[in-house]
Amino acid sequence: MKDVxxxxxxxxxxxxxxxxxxxxxxxxxFKAALGDCGLAREDVDGLVCHIGSxxxxxxxxxxxxxxxxxxxxxQTWAHGRFCGTVLQTAAMAIANGLAExxxxxxxxxxxAFSRPGTKGxxxxxxxxxxxxxxxxxxPHTGMIAPIGGAAxxxxxxLYEHDKTAEGLAAVALSQRAHASLxxxxxxxxxxxxxxxxxxxxxxxxxxxxxxxxxxxxxxVVLLTSLKRAEKLAQPPVRLSAFxxxxxxxxxxxxxxxxxxxxxxxRFAGTSLGADEPVFAKSNLGPGDIDTLHCYDGFAPQVIWxxxxxxxxxxxxxxxxxxxxxxxxxxxxxVNTSGGHLSEGHSNGWGQTVEIVRQLRGTxxxxxxxxxxxxxxxxxxxxxxxxxx
Amino acid sequence: MxxxxxxxxxxxVDFPGEFSSHTVAPYIAPDCEVHYEALKxxxxxxxxxxxxxxxxxxxxxCCPWCGSEERSWQPAQTxxxxxxxxxxxxxxxxxxxxxxxxxxxxxxxxxxxxxxxRWLADGVTPVIGTEIRPVVERWTDGFCGVAFAQxxxxx
Ligand SMILES: [Zn+2]
Numbered sequence: 001m002k003d004v005x006x007x008x009x010x011x012x013x014x015x016x017x018x019x020x021x022x023x024x025x026x027x028x029x030f031k032a033a034l035g036d037c038g039l040a041r042e043d044v045d046g047l048v049c050h051i052g053s054x055x056x057x058x059x060x061x062x063x064x065x066x067x068x069x070x071x072x073x074x075q076t077w078a079h080g081r082f083c084g085t086v087l088q089t090a091a092m093a094i095a096n097g098l099a100e101x102x103x104x105x106x107x108x109x110x111x112a113f114s115r116p117g118t119k120g121x122x123x124x125x126x127x128x129x130x131x132x133x134x135x136x137x138x139p140h141t142g143m144i145a146p147i148g149g150a151a152x153x154x155x156x157x158l159y160e161h162d163k164t165a166e167g168l169a170a171v172a173l174s175q176r177a178h179a180s181l182x183x184x185x186x187x188x189x190x191x192x193x194x195x196x197x198x199x200x201x202x203x204x205x206x207x208x209x210x211x212x213x214x215x216x217x218x219x220v221v222l223l224t225s226l227k228r229a230e231k232l233a234q235p236p237v238r239l240s241a242f243x244x245x246x247x248x249x250x251x252x253x254x255x256x257x258x259x260x261x262x263x264x265x266r267f268a269g270t271s272l273g274a275d276e277p278v279f280a281k282s283n284l285g286p287g288d289i290d291t292l293h294c295y296d297g298f299a300p301q302v303i304w305x306x307x308x309x310x311x312x313x314x315x316x317x318x319x320x321x322x323x324x325x326x327x328x329x330x331x332x333x334v335n336t337s338g339g340h341l342s343e344g345h346s347n348g349w350g351q352t353v354e355i356v357r358q359l360r361g362t363x364x365x366x367x368x369x370x371x372x373x374x375x376x377x378x379x380x381x382x383x384x385x386x387x388x
Numbered sequence: 389m390x391x392x393x394x395x396x397x398x399x400x401v402d403f404p405g406e407f408s409s410h411t412v413a414p415y416i417a418p419d420c421e422v423h424y425e426a427l428k429x430x431x432x433x434x435x436x437x438x439x440x441x442x443x444x445x446x447x448x449x450c451c452p453w454c455g456s457e458e459r460s461w462q463p464a465q466t467x468x469x470x471x472x473x474x475x476x477x478x479x480x481x482x483x484x485x486x487x488x489x490x491x492x493x494x495x496x497x498x499x500x501x502x503x504x505x506r507w508l509a510d511g512v513t514p515v516i517g518t519e520i521r522p523v524v525e526r527w528t529d530g531f532c533g534v535a536f537a538q539x540x541x542x543x
Contacts, residue, residue, distance in 0.1 A: 117480035204475035
């Protein structure tokens, strides 16, 4: 997909806006993205949106309310895991001539609703899917809310690798250190190891500071052909390689493959590491990545992403991240915007605009020096390699 | 450890409080009802595939290994062990308000399915790898699920 690039980005920031409609958030982010690169509304002929109503906005509403005339539209299921899928779908639509310029829309209202796992949360009925909830929820057993699956996986991970949970603090602390340099981050106040140790357990072994912070946000990313992007106001950020989201009996969205958490009966997990397709397609390896951005609904997902994509040996990431390795100025700065844990839970869109800033060299105090290759990668297997 | 499947009748506990299961019980497709109906009689049954003879989890209408829909419902052949566990310090559902902190066990039956269930041993921290005992947990409306007790506990 070397011929497709991100041309423009726009965001309303990450905070509490319970009185703002999803369409107003989308509109503001959309205008910001157009203004960023100098495209006009009429130039946008494709749309891929992430989460629909009521927490987001469905594709047909976006098209109607924002006045877009589309010849290509698509939308993913109401979960955070599809940021990469949305961007990949847009890139494939452009590469195959279905659209010339695609708006990728991530709009999320959260603070107007009760928290995930409670009966007032939109989509509570998903807990009763035939195969169990999307994060292994099984309500009558008390296994409820996304954190349950993440905590269950992490406990098993600790056992399999003979580790203790203390090392996980480095994820929250590193990402907060990044967020303190990001004026858009919802949580910017510094965190100490004592703060972390004092944070209450929500679902043991995970503490409150291991959990993402719910926010309201709107992000629009404009993709177009590299040829067209080169004529616009900003330097293009190319999507130079990608791989899709994984699924199957070994896969669980909040765990390393093969941990056997979601009432599954297969336990054979393999991590391809540096052999993941995203690297093979680009002739790059983990050591060539200047900054990694990953889905961090819960801190252990950073650990599993580092292992899945070969940055750290399997079972060793809790040790590998110590000593500032993933923080500001570290060997591999991870989630330099603060990620979901500190910037706010944007389902990957905050990370995406941050990747673009890093590759444009406009990330301010948190700029990674000489940033050439940035990777988006997740516990659940999808990845996008971005280059400037 | 092998158990005599025909002799195995699980003991029953009532879910604490006066709760109906109607907002927490799973959706049960007609071809998966056997597991839940058997629990009401104290039997824990899993689907055993007629073609590849593997034992699968109780949900789902086909064998995830070979795609066969032909299966017989067989008692668990091995006692479960703790595969993982968590301790909820927050109640997301009103049914669990009076229970926090409470533990949920992921219990692995041999090489077969992993089942979640509430941990009934108050004050006892679960240990991964420990053999445990499945118990039927009954709600006021008659719905029955699986919970787990210490292997040698009385109820
Ligand atoms: Zn089979």
